[in-house]
Amino acid sequence: MSRIGIVAEFNPFHTGHKYIIDYAKNVLGADSVIIALGNEFTQRGGIAIIDRYSRAKAAVDAGADLVVGMPAASSSGADLVIGMPVAASCASAEIFAECGVCLLAACGCDKIACGFEGGDISLFKKTAKVLLEEPAAFKDVLQADLKSGMSFPSAREDALKAYFNICSASVPAKDTDASAISFDDAISEIVSSPNNILAVEYEKAILRHHFDIELIPVKRQGTSYNDALSDGEFVSATYIRRMIYDGNLDAVKKHLTAFSYQALKDSRGKNLLLCDDDLSLPLHLALLSHDNYSEFSDVSEELSDRIKRLLPQFTGFTQFTMLLKNKSLTASRIRRALIHILLGIRDKDIFSLREKDFVPYLWILDASPDGLSMLKGIKKSCSAPLFFSVNELPNGFTDNRLDMKALDLVRALRIEKSGLPIPNERQRKITF
Known part of the structure; x- marks a missing residue:
């Protein structure tokens, strides 16, 4: 039995993501596909456009659609989607990748498939080792x-x-x-694109933990990860988000699976979709509430000093990011640092994840019938708590403290934008 894992954000889920799942099942021969899914806050340092439960369900539902160019074998979506802790989800590529790999290893994956922009595979593996x-x-x-x-x-x-x-x-x-x-x-080709950098970090994590897992880079179809232009059948998530934010969801319908399109359409109709600048007010309040920002993860003394000096010019999340950016501080690093300040993520939180080998728990976001049947075996082999709802956790369980804070913040943002009541995590109904 072959279990193939994929570390992803699905922000939002599109046909390129479907391609990798189909490739894993139809070309690599996976009996099951397990996803380690990023939280509501992303590795690039921002907020996901749609909630993680919708993204998880889109992955499981992906078998309802076909992707042109894939083999004519049977097609089905992901079998199990595991939530990634927020402290790793919005961290550096190294921590994001290591957490994803460890979660998939805990679920018994023997292979991990990942997007790859191209480059020499031999040099890619040597780079990870170095x-x-x-x-x-x-x-x-x-x-x-x-x-x-x-x-x-x-x-x-x-x-x-x-x-x-x-x-x-x-x-x-x-x-x-x-x-x-x-x-x-x-060398530049290998380390200059987000997908390639993550692929190197996945390989590095496998080597670090001595996992018996094979990493399989899958050549990315269409445009690159951050490309904001359309190019044929497959486009980037960046392009799709930009079109949606510009009010052109129907223009990218062909690049989305049916479920993903409908979920985005329904959320847009209720004004539930989020963008980075929706974080502006809570971030501003968080920045005004602290003096020494270097107490937070990934915030250097240099960045802390720049934040203090430039805070009077704050007008929004994106604007402030670009204001803080300089030769030594990239926009992605700054965005992540600002998210860490907003959520209160400190180095001790990353250290705590490392102490637990990046598997403090297995939070099941969605699953197919086959995925549900795997859980008994996973629970036997993994000592971390496995749960569908926070209501299943014992009193005093705090390993998901930051996740609950992040989910509460995102819920508040969506309530404020939509004017609609939204269930909290204890009220959320399990629909699979």
Whole structure:
């Protein structure tokens, strides 16, 4: 029995996501597909457009649609969707990936499929090993670049190039491209896109924990992760969100599964869809409530000082992010840091996750009948609490404290926007 895992956000669920699930089942031969799904707050440092239960159900329901170009074998959606703790969901790529991999390992996955923008697979695996072991030739350049004021992504890329050049590593010709590619370009191709960076981090997490799991990169179809343009059958989630925010949901209908489209349409009609700037007021209040922001995870002294100095100019989440951005602080890092301040996520919370091997619990968001049948075996092999509803948890359970805070905040935002009553987590009905 082969269980293939996928770490995802599905923000929102679209045909590109469906492609990977179908690939796992129809090409890789998965008997079941398990998803580790990001929380209401995303790895790029923002808020998900639609609630995680709708995103989870879209993944399970995905078998209702066909994706052109996939084999004509039977098609079905995901079997089990596990919620990721919010502290990892809106963290760096390293922590996000490690938590996702650990959750999938706890569910008995023997393979993990992930989107991949392209590049040499051999070099990709070597890159993961270098980032895990941090040999001196790599680390010295990284630290020197960071000290000079270079941003972490740029410093990491430069250090990798320096290391592999020192080691005189060769880059095999790509199977899909016979043209020559320079060594530095090969490194850039691997670490310059969000999907590739996450793929490297998945491989690194597998190596770190010595999991008997095979990582299978699946070539991304259509546009890249952050591409805001449309290009044929498959488009990016960024493009889809932008079109929805601009009032053009029907223009991207063909890029969404039927369930995902209907869920987005219904939520839009009730004014329940969220964007990053919906966080502006609660974030502003959180910033005004603290003096030393460096107590929060991923907030350096430099960033803390910039926040204090520029806070009088705050007018919104996006505006303030761009105001804080400089040569050494990327927009993604700043967005994540602001979310950490908003939710009160500190280094001790990340440390607590590490102590529990990133599996403090298994929160089941949705499941197919086959997925439900797997739970008994998962519960036997994993000591972490497994639950569908917080009502099942014992009194005094606090490992989901930050998740409850995040869910309460998002619920309040949706109530304020829609004027509708929305059940809290204790009132939520299980619909599968």
